[in-house]
Amino acid sequence: MEQKRKFLFLYLTTGAGHISTARVMRDCIQKLNPDAEIVMVNGFDKKNIWGQYIFEHGYYMSTNVYHGMFALAYDMGMNRFWQSATIKLLYPHTTWYLKKIIEKENPTDIVSFHFALSPYLYDIVKKSGKKINLSVMVTDPFTVPHFWFYDKRLDYLVYSEQAKKTGMSLGVPENQIKIVPFALNPKYQIPFTKDDVVELKKKHGFDLDKKTLLMVGGGDGIPGAIEIINKCISKKAKFSVAVICGHDKAKQKYLEGIKALNPKLDLHVFGFVNYLDELVKLSDCVVMKAGPATLIEVLTCKKPVIICRYIHNQEKGNMLFAVNNKVGYFIQKPKAIYEKVEELLYDEHFDEKMEKTFAALKIDTDTDKTARILLEKKSF
Structure with missing residues (x-):
């Protein structure tokens, strides 16, 4: 036996x-x-x-x-x-x-x-x-x-x-x-439609008529998040912004204060979440660090990424994978990140371009x- x-x-x-x-x-x-x-x-x-x-x-x-x-x-x-x-x-x-x-x-x-x-x-x-x-x-x-x-x-x-x-x-x-x-966590492999995105936006309180930028950096949040938010405020961004702070309670509290002082910015602040898949799916673009798990999760959901940082050499290959496959960009300065986000989200052919680009990307999960x-x- x-x-x-x-x-x-x-x-x-x-x-x-x-x-x-x-x-x-x-x-x-x-x-x-x-x-x-x-x-x-x-x-x-x-x-x-x-x-x-x-x-x-x-x-x-x-x-x-x-x-x-x-x-x-x-x-x-x-x-x-x-x-x-x-x-x-x-x-x-x-x-x-x-x-x-x-x-x-x-x-x-x-x-x-x-x-x-x-x-x-x-x-x-x-x-x-x-x-x-x-x-x-x-x-x-x-x-x-x-x-x-x-x-x-x-x-x-x-x-x-x-x-x-x-x-x-x-x-x-x-x-x-x-x-x-x-x-890969199976949650990210579940197909979703435009109607599903609408329902997710309703569930989490996002404006249904706006594009959404998601910023995520793993358990400890994302570097440069506050600077990017300030740029969104000064430029009167027309898109929604979601920031996941992870375990960084100080940053979360600070951003919640910014949200209260700037009600015109559709800002959503989260701590550590167990429903990241839902936030990824309702977003249109993701600013992130180059952690392998989160990168593959986001790309599996067919969302373009802007990588703001990678860990010395160890995560360089992750960044190059996204950039070389034309589903991501490596940009470090908050001002340049904001400009790229605007360029992507305000492009009237954005959805069409992303659909074609991701159709060519093969990730075995x-x-x-x-x-x-x-x-x-x-x-x-």
């Missing part, structure tokens, strides 16, 4: 992309195999001070506060010496904790959704004597940090040929790297394929 499948999904809270991908894959596997059990665990416990400092707190500070610090850390992390040094620093506590989790959960399969956890898994499992399938889900689609492919003995799931070539150039055998569809690859691995 075949053993019941039990998956251990390991993630870190460095950005929302890792855990959101894990959740999508969890739901997909359980849809295809209702008997499968999936346990999701943060690979760093609270006592892993160095791990949290480097990868969790350090990531937040370097990407949202001290941007130059991330560029330095990223470039160092591309070097094998610094990768090995980091692994050795975190080895004692991380291996102890992961070993403890694996012994407790006794999984048939382990999937790592973060490169900082993957290098420890092969040796832990080998020493345990257990037969466990090991896989790494690479959540950076195009320009992939080399740290992802540190251990050449693991199986990797990647989103693009570019990512696969990176892994092979670092010594991972070709047969251990599979290109899979983007892991059949996440069931990825779930099947994991489920088809031998169950010991």
Whole structure:
């Protein structure tokens, strides 16, 4: 009798992309195999001070506060010496904790959704004597940090040929790297009509006769949002504006004050939301950072993007994907962003152009394929 499948999904809270991908894959596997059990665990416990400092707190500070610090850390992390040094620093506590989790959960399969956890898994499992399938889900689609492919003995799931070539150039055998569809929340794949957009605008209180600009930047909001709003006020923008501030309560409160003082601007301010798909669908254009999950979600809904920022090299490929496929623009200055938004939304041929452009864009989001690859691995 075949053993019941039990998956251990390991993630870190460095950005929302890792855990959101894990959740999508969890739901997909359980849809295809209702008997499968999936346990999701943060690979760093609270006592892993160095791990949290480097990868969790350090990531937040370097990407949202001290941007130059991330560029330095990223470039160092591309070097094998610094990768090995980091692994050795975190080895004692991380291996102890992961070993403890694996012994407790006794999984048939382990999937790592973060490169900082993957290098420890092969040796832990080998020493345990257990037969466990090991896989790494690479959540950076195009320009992939080399740290992802540190251990050449693991199986990797990647989103693009570019990512696969990176892994092979670092010594991972070709047969251990599979290109899979983007892991996308099914909500974004549900087709919607113009009538659906009208209903969504009614639901969220938007003017039915106006185009809508959406600004979204992940869990911590979008840089430059206030400057863009001020430009909308000074130019007496005729379009509606929605801003998602995420966990940035100070920015949310400030923008709500601007809304109260400028009632003529159809401004809608949101904190952290679980209905981003609805706001994307009712919008006509999206200003955003180049996070991979949000970018693919927006493009799947056939909305053009203006990327105002990408994380040093790591998200450069995401930005280039949108720009090279003519569904996005890379513009950093708030004044220039506003001018491009006006150009797009006031173009009387806007809808027609976007329909043709997106018709040529092919994005594979059949996440069931990825779930099947994991489920088809031998169950010991």
